[in-house]
Amino acid sequence: MKTYQGGCHCGAVRFTVTCEPIEKGLRCNCSLCTRKGAMMSPEPVPEADLQIEADEDALGLYQFGTKTARHFFCKSCGVYTFHETARWAGYYRVNLGCIDDLDVFALDYELFDGKHLL
Ligand SMILES: [Zn+2]
Known part of the structure; x- marks a missing residue:
């Protein structure tokens, strides 16, 4: 296991x-x-x-569709930081672009078929 630090663009989250x-x-x-x-x-x-x-009141929440997933973003700079998944309550994915010193453009990726999930 490894520990990563990350945040939004302005640093409020x-x-x-x-x-x-x-x-x-x-x-x-x-x-x-x-x-x-x-x-x-x-x-x-x-x-x-x-x-x-997060600074008080810095974290925005966006939900749509069945409103099971919780998509969080910084209200100040607008950057999506992490979300609680739709399928696994209590489990989160983070925005890899927010992680300090991680080159997301060097990473391969898999495609998640979220389009057909809801
Ligand atoms: Zn921010």
Whole structure:
């Protein structure tokens, strides 16, 4: 297991995630992720392995469709930082582009068929 630090662009939302070493990413083809274009962590992590440090009222929440997944973003800079998955309540994926010193463009990725999930 490895610990990664990350955050939004302006720094109002920071997080620490503990997971298997990140060697690849995950991209999703759902209507929201297509628009965000973010590369996500491949394995969902339990809530206990994601420590969130956000300024008061900094974290925005967006939900759509069945409203099971919880998509968080920084209200100040607008960056998507992490979300609670639709299929596994209490499990999160993070935006790999938010992780300090991780070159997301060097990573291969798998495609998640979120388009047909909901
Ligand atoms: Zn921000």
